[in-house]
Amino acid sequence: MEKEKIEKAFFIHNLRNISRKHIAKLEIVCIGSEFCQNIVPEIKQIKMLKDMGAKKISIYTSFFTDYGISKAKKSISKIAEHFHDVEIMINDLGFLKWLNKKYPFLKKGIARPLSIDLIRMSQLNLSSFMKKNRLSSIETDEDNMTLNFNEKRPFKIYFRLGLKFMAVSRFCPYKREIVSKCNMECLGLIENLGIPSSNEKLISFQNGYFIKTSKRGKFVCDRVVKDLI
Amino acid sequence: MKIQVGVGGRDEFLYFLNSGADEFYAGLSSIPGHLYGGDNFSKEEELIEACFIAHSKGKKFFIAANEVRADLFDYTFEKLVYLFKEGIDGFILRDLSLLSAIKKKGIKAEIILSSLALCFNKDCLDFYADLGVNRLAIPEHILPFEAKSLIRNRRKIETEVFLTAREYCVVLNGFCYLKQFNGNCICRAAFKKGDSIFAMPRFSVKDHFSNLWDFYSMGAGILKIGRHPDKYYGKFVFKEVMAIRELLENCKDREEFVEKSMRVHSKFTEFLKKWKKKK
Numbered sequence: 001m002e003k004e005k006i007e008k009a010f011f012i013h014n015l016r017n018i019s020r021k022h023i024a025k026l027e028i029v030c031i032g033s034e035f036c037q038n039i040v041p042e043i044k045q046i047k048m049l050k051d052m053g054a055k056k057i058s059i060y061t062s063f064f065t066d067y068g069i070s071k072a073k074k075s076i077s078k079i080a081e082h083f084h085d086v087e088i089m090i091n092d093l094g095f096l097k098w099l100n101k102k103y104p105f106l107k108k109g110i111a112r113p114l115s116i117d118l119i120r121m122s123q124l125n126l127s128s129f130m131k132k133n134r135l136s137s138i139e140t141d142e143d144n145m146t147l148n149f150n151e152k153r154p155f156k157i158y159f160r161l162g163l164k165f166m167a168v169s170r171f172c173p174y175k176r177e178i179v180s181k182c183n184m185e186c187l188g189l190i191e192n193l194g195i196p197s198s199n200e201k202l203i204s205f206q207n208g209y210f211i212k213t214s215k216r217g218k219f220v221c222d223r224v225v226k227d228l229i
Numbered sequence: 230m231k232i233q234v235g236v237g238g239r240d241e242f243l244y245f246l247n248s249g250a251d252e253f254y255a256g257l258s259s260i261p262g263h264l265y266g267g268d269n270f271s272k273e274e275e276l277i278e279a280c281f282i283a284h285s286k287g288k289k290f291f292i293a294a295n296e297v298r299a300d301l302f303d304y305t306f307e308k309l310v311y312l313f314k315e316g317i318d319g320f321i322l323r324d325l326s327l328l329s330a331i332k333k334k335g336i337k338a339e340i341i342l343s344s345l346a347l348c349f350n351k352d353c354l355d356f357y358a359d360l361g362v363n364r365l366a367i368p369e370h371i372l373p374f375e376a377k378s379l380i381r382n383r384r385k386i387e388t389e390v391f392l393t394a395r396e397y398c399v400v401l402n403g404f405c406y407l408k409q410f411n412g413n414c415i416c417r418a419a420f421k422k423g424d425s426i427f428a429m430p431r432f433s434v435k436d437h438f439s440n441l442w443d444f445y446s447m448g449a450g451i452l453k454i455g456r457h458p459d460k461y462y463g464k465f466v467f468k469e470v471m472a473i474r475e476l477l478e479n480c481k482d483r484e485e486f487v488e489k490s491m492r493v494h495s496k497f498t499e500f501l502k503k504w505k506k507k508k
Contacts, residue, residue, distance in 0.1 A: 063347040065375040094352025113404040114347060117323065122299035125326035148299065167400035167407050167416065170349075170370035171430040178372055194421030198410050202420065204427070209400070209407070 007223035009058060009158070014188030015045060018228070024053030030225060032060035034091055034111045035168050035208040037068030038182050043078040046086065058087040058225075060111050061095060067180050069095055080106055089139060090114065100134050109137030109158065112165050119145045123153055130155045141165055143219035151220075159219055162227030163203060163210035173204050190229055230445060230474050233389060234467060235293070235456035237268025242279045245467060246286060252451065253283055254291040254321055257312075260305050261296035263345055263403065268456065273308070277315045284316065293321040295343040306330050313338050323403065325360070332361040344368050344391065345403025351378040358384040366453065369393055370401060373443030380447040389451035390444045392470050394437035394494055396455050399429045438490045441473070442483040461504070469497045 009028035012018050023029060029049055033039035041059050049057055059079070064072055072095060079086060080103045089111035090096050099108060110118055118126055119140045130136070131154060139158035140146060146157050172179045174186050186206060193202040193209075203210040231251035236242040242253060256262035256269035257276060270276045280290040292312055294305055306327060309320055319339030322328055323346040331340065342348060342357050344366035354365060366389040367376055380388045391397070399416035400407065407415050420427040432440065454470055457463035472493045480486035 063353075064350050065371070066350045066378050067375070069350045069352055091347065092350070092353055093347075093356040094350050094354070097352055097356045113401075116404050117297045118325070120297040120299055121324070121326050122302055125299070125302065125329075129325055129329070165404075165406070166409075167405045169400045169429060171399075173427075173430060176430040178370065178375075191422060191427075193427050195410055195415060196418050196420070200410055202407075209429075 009225040011227045020052040028056040029054045030058045036206045037062045037064045040072045060089040063092045143217045146219040156222035158223040159221035164213045167209040231451045234454045252289045256293045260294045261298040262293045263295045280316045289318040297324040328360040388449045390449045391453045399431045438487045442486045
């Protein structure tokens with residue numbers, strides 16, 4: 001059963017494809033990438049979103065190598081110094097450790113795929129982890145997993161609609177290798193892959209593989225995050 | 230370089246012990262673990278006995294408990310504590326709550342962070358080291374220059390690598406739901422993309438061996454073999470790993486190692502193909 005007053009967030013994968021008018025209407029704007037370390041928002045994008053009227057901004061980050069985390073730290077530092085109200089969604093525990101040291105009061109949550117492990121913890125254990133690490137939310141696309149937590153939980157659950165996670169690789173499907181630097185030519189690019197001996201399609205997006213879901217079971221959440229594709 | 234073998238039962242363990250394996254790991258059926266068709270020990274007495282025998286030969290024995298299950302948390306924790314008291318050297322883990330609980334209990338076991346965890350940088354390794362991790366199984370999708378800080382880390386954490394030329398997932402296998410379409414792994418499938426075919430990108434065989442040389446040269450100290458559903462297959466992989474280890478220790482440079490290991494790998498692959506046909 002959906003809770004009342006659920007926040008609505010929209011994930012914009014390519015800022016070039018969205019108008020000022022549209023941005024101003026959105027309650028929460030999400031940018032970045034959970035799956036590719038090369039797609040880390042820069043301060044100019046945050047400024048642009050704010051100029052366009054974005055009210056709340058949630059920045060999604062991936063898991064990183066040393067090179068990737070170094071770049072992400074520089075970028076997020078500039079953003080955090082100017083915009084204290086951004087939220088950072090995390091997939092890297094090293095990045096979390098750094099954020100807690102440098103910007104302890106920044107709002108933070110756990111994104112997919114890291115949330116796959118954490119959402120399988122008991123409410124007690126997850127609450128303890130979240131509290132210890134100054135985390136306020138966890139995002140999932142697994143409707144059934146959200147039912148394991150009651151309303152007294154000290155963290156918010158974000159439910160992701162649109163692209164349901166199936167797998168991730170560190171190999172870029174476009175460059176066909178592990179890539180440290182790129183021009184993010186894949187932004188917003190989605191490709192359908194026919195699965196042998198199946199009518200279903202796998203979706204290739206950034207470094208991840210997904211399916212589209214229109215049907216979902218019961219779930220509880222405090223925010224719905226929708227991919228704008 | 231030590232060889233660590235995953236074993237699914239007593240007979241398998243004894244075979245690899247007598248064949249020269251240096252370390253062992255196993256699962257217990259009642260404990261959540263990530264298993265690709267191999268076996269778990271069904272009785273803890275057999276596990277404890279295997280551990281005792283391993284110790285008598287100066288070898289180590291670990292337990293794999295590398296999945297997260299809220300409903301089995303208390304049971305798993307108590308079981309791991311018990312097994313440690315009975316002599317198990319350590320655990321292969323990824324569950325953050327289990328890591329915390331074991332640290333809080335003050336258990337001085339060897340804690341191996343599973344290759345399934347998302348640990349690709351030294352800050353992340355620090356996070357896990359603060360939770361008691363003192364060994365790392367390097368994740369499969371990493372280039373040598375990226376792994377350098379993990380292998381040559383400042384926390385004196387030993388590192389393990391799989392023979393990825395033989396055992397490798399095209400996607401990060403700790404976070405994979407691709408079996409849900411038809412019950413089988415489809416990451417190596419030929420997907421249809423428009424009028425063409427799409428294959429998920431991966432390391433080539435040459436890449437695997439080139440990477441292995443670099444990991445070894447940087448200081449990775451343990452070569453890992455996973456558990457296999459077919460015991461004969463597991464034995465072939467072990468023989469290949471033994472041959473590869475010898476090459477690692479005796480080749481003068483990467484070029485020589487890659488050339489020779491690819492030949493060895495090719496021979497084993499041919500042999501496995503023939504064996505599979507006969508089955």
